[in-house]
Structure formats: structure tokens, C-alpha cells
Amino acid sequence: MSSFRFQKYGDIAAVRGFVKGDTVFLYKPEDIETVFRNEGTWPERISFKSIEYYQANVRKDIYDDLYSLVASNGKDWHKMRSIANPILNQIRSVEMYIPEIDCVSQDFIKRIRFLLDNKEEGMMPESFLNELNKWSLESVSFLGLDKRLGCLDNNLDSDSEVQKIIDAVHKSLEYMYKLEFELSLLQYINIKNRDEFVKHFDVIKNAFSKHIQEAKIRYENSSSESNKSMLQRFLSVNEKVANVLALDLLAAGVDTTGKSGGAILYFLASHKRAQNELRKELVTLLPNKDSPFTKETLANAKYLKASIKEGLRMGGIAAANFRTATKDMVVGGYQIPKGTLIHLCAYQNLFSEQQFPRPREFIPERWLRTNTSETSHKNTHPFVYLPFGFGARSCIGQRLATMELELLIARN
Numbered sequence: 279m280s281s282f283r284f285q286k287y288g289d290i291a292a293v294r295g296f297v298k299g300d301t302v303f304l305y306k307p308e309d310i311e312t313v314f315r316n317e318g319t320w321p322e323r324i325s326f327k328s329i330e331y332y333q334a335n336v337r338k339d340i341y342d343d344l345y346s347l348v349a350s351n352g353k354d355w356h357k358m359r360s361i362a363n364p365i366l367n368q369i370r371s372v373e374m375y376i377p378e379i380d381c382v383s384q385d386f387i388k389r390i391r392f393l394l395d396n397k398e399e400g401m402m403p404e405s406f407l408n409e410l411n412k413w414s415l416e417s418v419s420f421l422g423l424d425k426r427l428g429c430l431d432n433n434l435d436s437d438s439e440v441q442k443i444i445d446a447v448h449k450s451l452e453y454m455y456k457l458e459f460e461l462s463l464l465q466y467i468n469i470k471n472r473d474e475f476v477k478h479f480d481v482i483k484n485a486f487s488k489h490i491q492e493a494k495i496r497y498e499n500s501s502s503e504s505n506k507s508m509l510q511r512f513l514s515v516n517e518k519v520a521n522v523l524a525l526d527l528l529a530a531g532v533d534t535t536g537k538s539g540g541a542i543l544y545f546l547a548s549h550k551r552a553q554n555e556l557r558k559e560l561v562t563l564l565p566n567k568d569s570p571f572t573k574e575t576l577a578n579a580k581y582l583k584a585s586i587k588e589g590l591r592m593g594g595i596a597a598a599n600f601r602t603a604t605k606d607m608v609v610g611g612y613q614i615p616k617g618t619l620i621h622l623c624a625y626q627n628l629f630s631e632q633q634f635p636r637p638r639e640f641i642p643e644r645w646l647r648t649n650t651s652e653t654s655h656k657n658t659h660p661f662v663y664l665p666f667g668f669g670a671r672s673c674i675g676q677r678l679a680t681m682e683l684e685l686l687i688a689r690n
């Protein structure tokens with residue numbers, strides 16, 4: 279649809295919206311830059327209405343006046359982001375999780391080996407993405423709850439708490455998608471979908487609240503001030519903050535990282551040359567494959583980082599972003615009134631010869647500083663490749679996601 283619109287109307291197009299308001303589609307990197315540079319101190323992005331509804335109406339008693347980052351704008355968003363930034367977005371907080379997230383990645387490999395060894399007994403899952411989502415759920419729930427849930431266990435009982443959480447995550451993401459994105463006027467009156475979403479989200483909320491409560495009791499007896507975990511730091515603000523942020527990690531950190539991990543693994547699996555280069559680098563950095571990864575090893579893994587960047591470029595996850603105009607502005611010679619939804623379309627540029635020579639080829643080398651050939655990304659417009667968004671509203675989990683992906687790919 280996005281390509282069709284671009285081919286038919288060119289760099290800028292507008293669609294009248296009778297329910298949600300007008301939308302402008304921008305394709306030119308210079309215009310995308312204008313929007314980002316004019317987004318103000320409280321940038322607005324369409325929020326997840328389903329989570330907003332849940333927190334503001336269904337469980338108001340729990341969340342009070344705190345809203346998830348993915349479900350708020352303006353003052354509410356700013357309040358939460360100011361609390362979350364110094365905890366989630368700090369290099370030091372991310373680095374302390376390397377050992378445990380490394381273990382999660384190794385457990386993922388063990389799980390895949392188990393599935394392969396038992397494929398004759400019909401153990402192969404219907405979807406590999408579900409397995410990747412279990413890996414990302416295990417990772418983010420450890421970050422938000424200080425506890426390994428056990429999503430990658432081979433013998434999960436269908437009645438176990440963790441299996442119920444996994445099912446509820448899949449179901450609530452499915453209903454969230456229906457409520458947020460399906461092109462249907464019915465979504466506004468689709469009470470059934472909303473009730474289903476609430477039912478599944480309740481399972482997650484209840485389980486998360488229980489783990490947060492348990493952690494709170496554990497920490498009451500701990501006097502250590504150094505190396506506080508993220509959850510300890512959320513809790514030192516208050517328990518509501520811990521609950522809201524745990525849901526943010528879940529809503530924004532499972533599907534995104536799972537799909538990205540899958541895309542990068544796919545490109546490496548189908549590009550032997552890149553795979554060999556990466557292998558060479560990893561064998562040099564970690565001669566004993568069972569040694570743990572450290573922040574130094576990861577910092578030196580340049581080809582690994584380049585492969586991840588290239589996988590995110592080609593893997594679709596960086597294809598678009600959104601802003602709502604917080605003031606009247608002029609973009610590409612057209613007036614865009616305050617309140618207009620702006621669709622920032624990156625996809626065409628990510629595959630344009632002008633921005634990325636040989637754009638359909640998986641070439642991690644484009645991202646290496648040492649690359650001076652024509653494939654280097656140095657001539658790419660800086661507002662073309664923004665997989666984690668831009669500015670004050672950019673992905674708060676970028677560092678965590680990158681570390682998770684590095685460990686997943688390196689261990690595979």
C-alpha cells in the first residue's frame with residue numbers, strides 16, 4: 279500500500295480521514311527530518327488506545343494517573359518518560375544484564391536443538407516466530423520482574439503460570455492489533471475485541487503484579503545500595519511505576535525484538551559469506567565458545583553490530599514511524615495543520631539505490647567505519663535509517679534491544 283501510494287502520488291500524499299482525522303504520508307528524507315526537527319519537547323505519536331483504555335478505565339484503581347509510554351502523550355507521557363529514562367536508557371543499567379541475557383540466549387539455542395532432535399516426534403512448533411517471542415519475553419520479563427519465568431522450558435505444562443502468560447501475551451498482541459490497526463469502522467464499537475483484550479491483559483497484569491509484590495518483599499530485607507536492578511529502581515519510585523513499566527516492556531519489547539531477531543538470523547543464514555565473516559570475528563573474540571560474553575567482547579564485535587544494523591534495515595522493522603503535528607507546520611511546501619497524523623515512510627528509502635548502493639543485497643560491511651568503498655553508508659541521508667525512531671520519543675529500549683540481539687545472534 280505504501281509503495282503503491284508513493285508510485286502514484288510521489289513524495290507527499292494526504293488522505294482524508296472521517297473517523298481518525300487526516301493523515302499525511304511523507305517519503306522524502308528531508309521532509310521526514312523537518313517533522314522530527316519540529317516535534318517540540320513533548321513529541322506526539324499515536325498511542326496504543328487499547329492499553330490507554332485499560333489503564334484509564336478498566337484498572338484505574340491500580341494505575342491511578344500513571345500511563346504507559348506507549349499509551350500516552352503530552353504531560354502524562356513526559357511524567358513517565360522522566361522517571362523511566364535514567365533507569366532504562368542508561369549504559370550501566372544495560373551492561374549489568376549481559377550475563378543473564380546471555381544465559382537466556384543460550385537457553386534459546388538449547389530449546390531449538392531440542393526441537394530439531396525431536397522433530398520426528400512432531401515437536402516442531404507451528405511458527406518459529408513464537409519461539410523467538412518466547413526468547414524476547416523471557417528477556418524482557420527478567421528485566422522488568424527480576425525473575426526468569428521459564429518461557430524456554432521444553433516441558434511447559436499447559437496449566438502452568440508461564441504457559442498462561444505466553445498464551446495471554448500472544449492473545450493480547452493479537453487483539454491489540456485488531457483494535458489498533460485493522461481498517462474497520464467497527465473497531466470503535468467492537469466491544470467483543472475490547473473485552474477479549476482486557477481478559478488476556480488481566481492475566482499478564484495479575485502475574486506481573488504478583489512477581490513485583492514478591493520482589494518488593496525480597497528487597498525490603500536487602501540493604502545493598504550498589505548494583506540495584508531496574509526493578510529495584512522502579513520500586514524505589516513506587517510500585518505503580520514498576521507495574522506500568524513492566525507492561526511497557528512487554529507491549530513494546532517482545533514482538534519487536536522477536537521479529538528483528540528472526541529477520542537477522544534469516545539474512546545471516548541465507549548469506550554464507552556474511553555468516554563466515556561473523557563467525558571469524560566471534561571465534562577471535564571468544565576462542566572458547568562457552569566463555570561468557572562481557573561488555574568488552576560485545577564492544578569489539580564490530581561485524582556483529584554491522585550485521586544487526588543491516589538486518590534491521592532489510593527486515594522491515596525500521597520501515598515507518600508516526601508523529602502527530604503538535605503545531606501548524608510547512609513541509610515540502612505544503613501546510614500541515616496541528617493535529618494531523620503524519621506517517622513517516624522509510625521503506626522506499628531503505629531500498630533505494632541512491633541511499634544504499636545494491637540495496638537488495640545483505641551487506642553488513644556498509645556499516646563498518648573502515649569501509650571506504652561505494653557501499654559505505656556514509657553518504658546516506660541521516661533521516662533514512664532510524665530503526666529506533668528519533669529524539670525525545672525514540673525507543674527507550676534501544677540499548678536493551680541491541681544487547682539482546684547481539685547475544686542472540688552471537689550465540690546462534
Ligand code: HEM
Pocket residue numbers: 323347348359418526527530531532534535538595596599600664665666667668669670671672673674675676678679
Ligand atoms: C529491535 C527491537 C526494537 C525496535 C526496532 C524498536 C523500535 C521502536 C520504535 C521505532 C519506537 C518509536 C520511536 C519513535 O517514535 O521515535 C519505539 C518505542 C518504544 N520502545 Fe522500542 N523497539 C525495540 C525494542 C524495544 C524493547 C526491547 C523495549 C523495552 C525494553 C522497547 C520499549 C519501547 C518503548 C517503551 C517505546 C515507547 C517510547 C516512548 O513513547 O517514549 N523497545 N521502539
